[in-house]
Amino acid sequence: MKSNTFQRKHGFQRPFHSLQIFSWFSCIYNNLTYTIFIIPEHSYPEIIILSVIYIILLFLLILLWYKVSRSDPTDPITILYKKESDQVILQDYEEKNERHCSICNCPVYKTSKHCMRCSRCTIGFDHHCKWVNNCIGVQNYKEFFAFIVVVQFIHILMTVDIAFIGTQMILNENSVVSGYKKAGEKFFYFEEALIMIALVLCTLATIFITKLVFFHVYISIKGITTYQYILSTMKNVEKEKDLDDLSENRLMKNDSMEKNKKCCGINNFNAPENSLNQTVVVKNSASV
Template identity: 30%
Template sequence: MAVISFGSASTLETGQRRRNACSLPLHYIQILGIIVIIFLILMNYLTLCVNIPKHHWQWLSIVISSIIILPFLIAFIIITFLDPAEDAVINQSRGPKANFDRHIHQHVITNLYCNICEVHVTANAKHCSSCNKCIYSFDHHCIWLNTCVGGKNYRLFFSMLILIVVGTLFIFINSLLQFIGSFQDTSSKLSLTPYYSFDQYAVLMISSSKVAFQVLSAIVSFISLVTCGMTGYLLAFHIYLCYKHTTTYDFVISRRHNRTVDETILQFNQLGRNPNSISTETTGQSTNLSRFFPLKRKKNNRVATTQANGHNISNDSNRNQNGQVFTIEGHNRDNPRQLQVRQSTNRESCVYNSSYEGADEQNQE
């Protein structure tokens, strides 16, 4: 098994289960994130703080940085070593797990029983293919942390996002001001007093030229700004999810399902405009299509409401009785969908029956 994975998901042998973020294989994005964290922390303490002109400003910068960085490191370490799996998975023996046969089981989790972990799980649990285990109250698999985020570590994950945004914003402002100050003359209030002597700045506590300091401070500004922007976007997304009382997994599955409905309706509108493009059967016959095109829903399309038994209860049900009914089945790993679409005599398509089952297995986001 590879020590570092460069794929979107790690393929584990049967019986192997990743306990936490330190379990092999490591992900290259995880390693990149650790390098960025170490770089920004070292540059903050050993370059930016020591080049501040006044000593009281130096100590203020160190204190503010520590208030942000220390809690972040604590949260990061806990998330790294915490096992977010279901308690039943953690407590079970570490013997070899069964191979999952899709010819026998359609889904990984059936009736709250995982056919891979061979344990009963809670309602919101999902089996992560990257970690090869069921995650308690699954939210998503984070490739930056190389572990799953769920009910056991979501609050720590959310707090860590806030600390990253605040910390990188502070480092960006500090490095930008020092970068500008290095170009000012001594009469300016923004001018920097070199740490060692005239034109001798401290870079990682090593005496360096002004040019070297300017280049590194510009690099720090750029990296901290990009990190702050990316993390801020992710934080805003999770704030939205908390407001909607949903999870990343449910959000993605819902969007995927809605997109399938839109694409299905438009596919049948195209069939209505081109009746000779595909052979169709009479009412009650089905046509299987496994491919959908990324089209948007037209305004004149209507989605009919359905009951659990699949009968149309819309006001247009009587008008559509003489139309043709097609069944479309699309499979994407563990995301089976089935849509029954009625093509009415006026060539306007609507969803006649929609049945959908969420995935039991989650790949990386």
């Protein structure tokens, strides 16, 4: 019996995730602030070089973001199985594939895992990315990794440039932003605030995305997925907990044994002392 449950095909399908929406507005805000207030502060040759680098990175970012968000990493067997109506072919699918998803009610590949957020099985499941609102699997992992690397580069560029140029342009009376001060101090401080907010957002994004890139480099070297890494971490935590419990039980046993030994030691020590005293008394009596 085949399931009719709705399955997400890509990241642009509603409902959108809150982090996905935040990433859109943050990206638009940072890039507009950077192009309007920061790039014009450079000298003419620097503007040309910087603009070329920035446009290339921005183009790659939009292209890869669209490909990752629009991709469909669903297990192809589930797609074919749900479209098929011939019972003989359906039975053949079930016999040839060892795994079966009880939620999708379909045969699946060994590397597939069911994602509850997308309500589908993803082949070569790595993780569900909330920022693009899509599952990352074997079919779109390369695009995802290239995407986060490009995001890292463009945010490093904007963070460094805003930090140095932004500070100088606020202090420089001939800068674009300082020139707005002639129109009124309130407008000037508003522009200054926009630059500082962009700097904070870019800095946080750079830290987060850099950690993410290094993490995926690490698991790629290990030859595991994010999901497998999480499972192994959970197993290690459980093992450590079991070892801690075992060590605690051993300590309790050792404490009880030491107490018993102390008790036995005191009794053994008293016994010879009493017998010795009795012997001394007997000898003294005899001599008298």
